[in-house]
Amino acid sequence: MKSVQLNNNVLRDGHQSLAATRMRTEQMLPACEALDNWGFGALETWGGATIDSGLRFLDEFPFDRLDALKKACPKTPHMMLLRGQNIVQYAHFPDDVVTAFIKTSADHGMNIFRIFDALNDTRNMKCAIDACKAAGAQAHGTICYTSSPVHTVAKFIEMGVELEKMGADAIVLKDMAGLIPPMEAFAIIDGLKKQLKIPVWIHTHDTAGLGASTYMSAIDAGVDAIDLSVSPFANGTGQPDTTRMLALLQGHPRCPEISEQQRKSLREVRTHLEKAYAELGDFTSHKNEVIDVDTLEYQVPGGMLSNFRTQLKEQKMEDQFDAVFREIPVVREALGWIPLVTPTSQIVGMQAFLNVKFGRWKQISPQAADIALGYYGRCPAPVDPVVQKQAAKQAGKEPITCRPVEAPGAVHKHMEDLRKELKAKNFPSDDEHCVIHAMFPPQLEKHLKGEGPKPNPVVLPAEIPKAAPAPAPAANTSTGPQKKYGLTINGKRIEVGVEEIV
Secondary structure, three states: OOOOEEEEOHHHHHHHHHOOOOOOHHHHHHHHHHHHHHOOOOEEEEEOOHHHHHHHHHOOOHHHHHHHHHHHOOOOOEEEEEOHHHOOOOOOOOHHHHHHHHHHHHHOOOOEEEEOOOOOOHHHOHHHHHHHHHHOOEEEEEEEOOOOOOOOHHHHHHHHHHHHHOOOOEEEEEOOOOOOOHHHHHHHHHHHHHHOOOOEEEEOOOOOOOHHHHHHHHHHOOOOEEEEEEOOEOOOOOOOEHHHHHHHHOOOOOOOOOOHHHHHHHHHHHHHHHHHHHHOHHHOOHHHHOOOOOHHHHOOOHHHHHHHHHHHHHOOOHHHHHHHHHHHHHHHHHOOOOOOOOOHHHHHHHHHHHHHHHOOOOOOOHHHHHHHOOOOOOOOOOOOHHHHHHHHHHHOOOOOOOOHHHOOOOOOOOHHHHHHHHHHOOOOOOHHHHHHHHHOHHHHHHHHOOOOOOOOOOOOHHHOOOOOOOOOOOOOOOOOOEEEEEEEEOOEEEEEEEEOOO
């Protein structure tokens, strides 16, 4: 029986779910060689909120991070999370921008694009799947798991079959909030495996304490790969820890063979990450680290829990947390039982906040109005007609049923428009800057003008002068020499040594 493949998400979803996506590239680099050598099937290193957060809060140009991590982890396939027609933003972008982003990312070394749509509307995934195939990368069609009166095992399996027909190279069952009970995971994976010819992967979180047991059931059902992380960026709102999962799998016929050196390597990675976690104390919370069964009711993904707590804390509104989250199921039902995953999780969270602050549906956010009117895609169930009517009145537009990017009157900036805007400001106008400008124009401009937030951007390994010889390692702590990376932090240059671990 074939061993289950283990992926690792610590460099993306791990810190997105537990530290508000604030881990800097230089904090990741010392762990990269060990992660690359460990034997993971894939490393999630980019995508999701890391592109926005890295540019907005850390002054890192996104493709610089991808280049640095690809250089530091050259052997293991890299994967990223892509929001279909939203790319890594909240709005829909024209097909040529989506295609350019994927081609450019593949040119920078991205191997696997995990493509989802927040409403599970496959119309919003087709362009990205086609672009991945054209770029020679793997397109993983992703099913966002949620529970509601309109979501069933049969519907999820039906979506997987549709994505395979669209050209997906694998299917991922994405349980972004850690909701899926083990037996339902078994039923969905078993059904997909019986009907598909392509691999089936699963992704979950341990927010409600179900994650590891859900993985065990999925493995029993024949799932090909699971996503893990490394403590302290694991468990709670993150993925189950790798060492913990290996202990659960001990004696299982599908448990991978793990050497003592691999176990030692994980301990060394954890030691480094504990230091990084401590450095990010302003963005972590004990509440994100522990089991929260309430998530089974409000269904909020781990990344949003981490970020939302931080945002409420910054606004000195922590006392509103429980009231806002109790309102989330009310909003979700009114909007057609939509899954909660970026961007819908943030939109529903904000609308729940507005309902608590101003009264239910007294004020509708523009984004919630767009969901109600079909501008994000097909909702799984009909939208509450009263809410839809009020949304249309407030937004000044009518509901649509077509693919959102093709909506009548939609105004989009295509690649040539973006290029002209950048040239007019004497900014770089290559595809890398065009696609980032499409999504985050103010943040990119601040970065290019040197007005971004500190710390300063990481210095890429390729740009680093030859380092001084590394000191000899302590006995029995490494099997090889160190690689040195030069970094600039708060204007001060430092060097970081990374031990070779095999």
